[in-house]
Structure formats: C-alpha cells, structure tokens
Amino acid sequence: MSGLLALLDDVAAIAKVAAASVDDVIGQAAKAGSKAAGAVIDDAAVTPKYVSGFHPARELPIVWRIARGSIKNKLIFLLPVGLLLNEFLPWVITPLLMIGGAYLCFEGAEKILHIFSPHHVDADQPKDLVQDPTHLEEQKVSGAIKTDFILSAEIMTIALSEIPEGSIWMEAATLAVVAIGITVMVYGSVALIVKADDVGLMMANEGRFSITRTIGLGIVKAMPGLMKVLMTVGTAAMLWVGGSIVIHGLKELGVKEIYTVIHDLAYGFAHTIGTAEGFFAWLGTATLDGIFGLVLGMILIPVVAKGIEPAWSMVRGNFGETGGH
Template sequence: MSGLLALLDDVAGIAKVAAASVDDVIGQAAKAGSKAAGAVIDDAAVTPKYVAGFHPARELPIVWRIAKGSLKNKLIFLLPIGLLLNAFLPGIITPLLMIGGSYLCFEGAEKIIHIFSPHHVDADQPKDLVQDPTHLEEQKVAGAIKTDFILSAEIMTIALSEIPDGSIWMEAATLAVVAVGITVMVYGSVALIVKADDMGLMMAQKGALSIVRGLGHGIVKAMPWLMKLLMVVGTAAMLWVGGSIVIHGLKDLGVKSLYDTIHDLAHGFAQSIGTAEGFLAWFATATMDGILGLALGMILVPVVTKLIEPLWTLVRGKSGAAKDH
C-alpha cells in the first residue's frame, strides 16, 4: 500500500510539473506574441488586398489557403530554423532579417509603381493568362504566402528574442503556441473583414428591424472604401516594416547613425508638440522608416526586375533544358 501511495504521489508531482510547464509556455507565448503585435497588425493589413477583385465565393477559400501556407511557414520552416540558428549561428539572424526587410521594401515600392504605371507588369504577359481567374488566384496565393514568410519570420524572431533562455523544447513549445495563436488571430480577422460585405447585405435584405437594415446598408457601402484603405495600409505596412527591419539590423551590426538620427528627430518632434509624445514619437519613427523603406525599394525595383529576375529565369530555363536532355 505504501508503494502505491508513493507512486500516486510521484504521479501527482509529475502532473504539477507538467501543469506548471503548460502555464509557463502559455505565459511566455502571450508575452512574446504581444511584443510582435506591430508585425501582427501589419500581417493582418497586408493580406486582404490579395483577395480583392475575386468572386465572393472564392474569398474564404483563398484566405484559408493563405492561412495554411502561413502556418506551414511558421511551424515547418521558421520554427526549427529559428531554434537551430539561435543555438548555433545567432549572428546570422540579423542579416537574414535584413534581406527579408529589403524584400518587403521592394514589394511595397513595386505596388506603388503599379499604381502610377498599371501596365508595368501586364505588357509582357499574354492577355488570356492575366485574365485566367485560376492562374490569377494561384499567383495571388503564392505572392501572399511569400510575403507572409517575411512577416512571419519577423514575428517568430521577435517572439524568440523575448523567450527566456531555457531548454530547446520549452522554446519550441512556446514558439509553436505563438505561431498557431497569431495565425488564427490574423487570418480569422482577415476572414471577418473580407466577408463583412456579405454579412451587411444579409442584414440589409433580411433584417427584422429598420435599424438593422440601415446598419447593413451602411456596411455594404463602407466595405469598398475599407478594402481600398486596407490595400493602402498594407502597402504602407510593407514599407514601414521593411524599412524598420533594415534600420534596426544596421544598428545591431554596429551602424547606429541612421537609427540614432531617426530616434532623435522623432523624439524632438514629439517634444516640440508637447502632447501625446509617445504616439507622436512612434508615428514619426514609423513615417521615417517607411520613407527610407520606399527609397530602398525604389532602388531595388530596377535591380530585381532588370537583373535578378532575368538571371533567375535564365537559370531556371537552363535547368529545365538539362532535365529534358
């Protein structure tokens, strides 16, 4: 009997340790996720533009495909890579993030170029290819997942930096909770945004009360403007986040002058206003990060489109020809 009681006592002790570990994982994940809130907002702002223009019946399937790609990015690629690099090559994380930030600057600048030169991409493509909805959907989903990879890398890196040093299993569990929680939050909110017009239409047509029908009409009228606003915010977010990653990366590598200048200018501006200094300092910093991100993106657009992309196409063509032989 004493042996059984001892065994039960050991089991209870193990259960307490396991429960404490679960609490630690959840607590650390919540703290780490909150530190990455800025990137999370950017991710949620960027995604809705990828479903703009599609038939309403395809909106949720597209969001679901992007969400699955995002979860795959975080759990299968970024989580193990982040843990391994953090353990064995911590110095390489910053340069890799700067490459990702530069890509965001490039994509944001390219979006702005397309606004003022809408035929920039279409000129070299057959019209039937551009107008094929299946091909367009594949293109949009692939682009969204590729952009998500950069934003997810930033989120996971920020989260990893906030996790206290411990066992690799605790770090992995915490990052997994962050990955799943943030993905559900981001793409759940995106799904609500893109289907809000359908909900408004249903309220306008089937609402029992006039106030409900009026609210439905208001939602339907507001959604096109909201989607356009989100597209603008999404593009601005790419430039802001990309510029911020590059500037912080330079600081971490020892080139602090640009970061210090932006910091001093932002806080000087906030202090000169004398009210809401915290918000104004953040806004000024984000604005300058975005302007520098746009400048970097404008430099990268011709480099990528005139040099890197043709070179990549040539390499892929030679690779395909070699396989045929």
C-alpha cells in the same frame, strides 16, 4: 498498498510539473506574442489586398489557403530554423531578416509604381479575373504566402528574443503556441473583414427590424472604402516594416547613422508637438522608416528587373536543361 500510494504520488507530482510547464508555455507565449503585436497588425493589414477583386465565393477559400501557408511557414520552416540559428549561428539572423525586409520594401514600392504606371496596372485589373481566374488566384496566394513568410519571420524572431533561456523544447513549445495563436488571430480577423459585406447584405435584405436593415446597408456601403483603406495601409505597412527591419539590422551590424538620424528627427518632432510625445515619436519613426523603405524599394526594382530576375531565370533554365539531359 504502500507501493500503489507511492506510485499515485509520483503520478500526481508528474501531473503538477506538466501543468506548471503548460502554464509556463502559455504565459511565455502570451508575453512574447504581445511584443510582436506591431508585426501582427501589419500582417492583418497586408493580407486583405490579396483577396480584393475576387468573387465572394472564393474569398474564404483564398484566406484559408493563405492561412495554411502561414502555419506551414511558421511551424515547418521558421520554428526549427529559428531555434537552430539562435542556438548555433545567432549572427546569421540579422542579415537574413534584412534580406526579408528589403523584399518587403521592394514589393511595397512595386505596388506604388503600379498605381502610377498604367502599363503595370493591368495585372491587378478585374478583367484578368475573367481571362484566367485560376492563374490569378494562384499568383495572389503565392505572393501573399511569400509576404507572410517575411512578416512571420519577424514575428517569430521577436517572440524568440522574448522567451527566457531554457530548454530547446520549452522554447519550441512556446514558439508553436505563438505561431498558432497569431495565425488564428490574424486570418480570423481577415476572414471577418472580407466577409463583412456579405453579412451586411444579408442584414439589409433579411433583417426583421429597420435598425438591422439600416446597419446592414451601412456596412455594405462602408466596405469598399474600408478595403481601399486596408490595401493602402497594407502597402504602407510593407514599406514601414521592411524599412524598419533594414535600419535596425544596419544598426546591429554597426552602421548606426541612419537609425540615429531617424531617431533624433522623430523625437525632435515629438518634442516640438509637446503633447503625446510617445505617440508622435512612434509616428515620426514609422513615417521615416517607410520613406527609407520606399527609397530602398525603388532602388531595388531595376536591380531585380535587370539583374536578379534574369540571373535567376538563367539558373533555372540551366537546371532545367541539366534535368532534361
């Protein structure tokens, strides 16, 4: 009997330790996730533009495909690679993030170039949906998952930096909770945004009360403008986040001049305003980071078009020929 009681005591002690570990993981994940809130907002702002223009029946399936790609990015690629690099090659993380930030700048600048260059606009026009909706959907989903990879890398890196040093398993469990929680939050929000017009239409047509029908009609009328705003914010977020990543990376590598100039200008601007200095300092920093990101992106467009893409195509062609032989 005493042996059974001792066994039960051991089981109870193990259960307490397990419960404490779960509490620690959840607590650390909540703290780490809150530090990555800025990148989370960027992710939520960027994604709706990839769904814009498709038939309503395809909106949620596209969001679901991107969400699955995001979870795959975080759990299969970024989590193990991040933990290993943090453990053995921490100096590699900053250059890799800078490459990702430069890609965001390139993509954001390309979106802006498409607006002002008529021969680029065709790729995003509704007529392409009629010509080849499947191909366009694949293209959009692929682009969204690539962009998510960069933003997810930033989120996971920020989260990892906020987790107290401990066992690699505790860090892995915490990062996994952060990855799943943030993905659900981001793409759940995106799903609500892209289907709001359908909900509004149902309320306008089937609402029992006039106030319900009025609200539904207001939602339907507001959604096209909201989607345009989100697309604009998403493009701006690419430039802001990408520029910020590159600037902070340069600072980490010892090139502090750009960071210092932006910091001084932003805080000088906030001090001149004299009220809500923290907000205006952030706004000034984000604006200047975005301008830097736009300039860098515009520089990268010809570099990618005339250098990287032809070189990559040549490499792929050589591998294809080798594989064929």
